[in-house]
């Protein structure tokens with residue numbers, strides 16, 4: 001497995017060696033001086049000219065990432081910090097009770113994916129959200145402990161720290177622990193989602209005590225303190241993954257879930273593993289794109305769409321034809337998403353075929369520039385607004401980069417906190433297809449490949465993405481449920497057109513996901529002429545009242561110059577900074 005350079009402080013330590021005992025005192029003094037100077041230069045050198053860019057959905061997370069870099073951490077340590085701080089300061093979006101995908105790129109160009117996706121409890125069954133007549137029971141896969149998959153984020157953070165980091169996990173988690181313990185002032189997004197999910201939160205005494213103010217949505221200026229979460233983070237910091245999946249935390253989680261009607265067992269937690277996987281790689285128009293592999297559908301769908309687009313000369317098309325083509329490739333990729341994709345460890349995915357550029361020919365065989373296609377019901381299977389969920393992008397001048405999308409699914413997840421843990425559980429079970437043809441909360445349908453099964457990871461749309469071009473490296477991603485993949489596609493096309501990150505995050509967006517058969521679009525996404533043209537072709541156009549997405553993006557030009565941009569639809573923070581190492585990495589939290 002990959003390893004990174006060790007911390008300067010740790011590199012210097014082993015020299016306090018057996019040899020020392022045999023040396024004369026003056027020589028020893030000289031040696032100490034030399035070692036001290038060497039150690040100091042090692043400490044200072046990495047920070048001297050290094051720059052980093054971080055774009056995250058919360059200013060406190062971006063600031064904490066830089067804090068870890070200044071403490072001597074590498075970009076992957078900073079990714080652990082940003083993830084953990086987002087878990088504390090954006091509880092409506094992600095957390096220790098949820099999961100995510102981290103795409104890690106090392107300066108030498110190697111890219112890997114850490115899969116910290118939740119999985120179904122071992123006692124889960126295909127029809128657990130259906131009534132006796134086979135109808136979905138409203139809200140069962142969304143609210144309360146029965147909606148929660150086994151969390152993956154704590155295991156992923158421990159794995160990233162161990163395999164890729166330079167600092168001890170405890171050091172990288174220190175800012176999150178501090179913010180959970182001392183608190184921070186909640187923002188408008190928190191208050192909005194707390195209002196939206198108040199009923200589910202109020203039903204859980206643990207969640208209500210933590211996130212509401214005497215049962216009500218807190219007023220502006222309210223400080224959220226999460227002492228139980230701070231202690232859970234401390235156990236993770238001290239013991240690594242066992243600090244969460246075994247011992248006291250595991251006992252509290254299982255007891256809390258079961259007392260409230262959930263089905264978790266200690267074995268669910270003990271057996272959970274974050275998995276390192278190869279990302280999906282696709283070449284398009286001189287770009288090399290890396291994105292999330294199954295159990296995310298993002299990379300495969302992006303690959304299919306880019307391969308289809310590659311069959312056309314986009315510059316030769318009119319504006320209407322171009323939008324029409326994009327809608328039609330979206331339609332086709334989401335059909336395959338629904339039919340073929342699921343947990344790669346449990347279902348057979350015809351990955352080789354789907355990723356073959358030649359496969360795109362068969363997908364576009366019926367694509368006409370004279371009329372919109374039709375989304376028919378899927379063959380019988382024999383077998384919101386979008387600021388919840390979160391993404392961050394980072395890169396340094398040396399060429400390391402991280403794109404990570406993290407989620408507890410719906411705003412404030414399941415709304416359930418097992419007492420004593422401070423851990424808000426996800427409702428990611430809703431991402432399974434609970435019955436062929438029955439849409440989930442994002443309107444997505446699926447079949448057997450994404451049916452509920454014990455220990456299975458539910459299919460995701462989260463698509464952290466890296467784009468290498470002859471001019472540099474783009475890092476991007478966003479929340480937004482089913483619309484994530486099409487947002488990233490539009491961003492990739494902007495990169496191909498030579499646009500910078502500010503453009504990717506600001507651009508107006510549109511989306512088609514096969515079913516429902518409609519084009520959803522933000523105000524301003526189409527000109528009046530495009531709307532007329534698309535309507536004439538037979539597209540059903542559904543204007544959205546509001547914008548969607550919260551993209552966080554970074555660009556690293558070939559020479560090392562960095563830019564960062566945060567979606568104006570959210571309240572994130574994007575910054576480029578020169579890193580000056582101020583603290584020894586061995587300093588504890």
Ligand code: DON
Nearest residue numbers: 386388389460461462480481
């Ligand atoms: O994994 C997925 O695809 C979803 N659970 C992501 C949810 C999401 O992006 C919510 N944001 N609007």
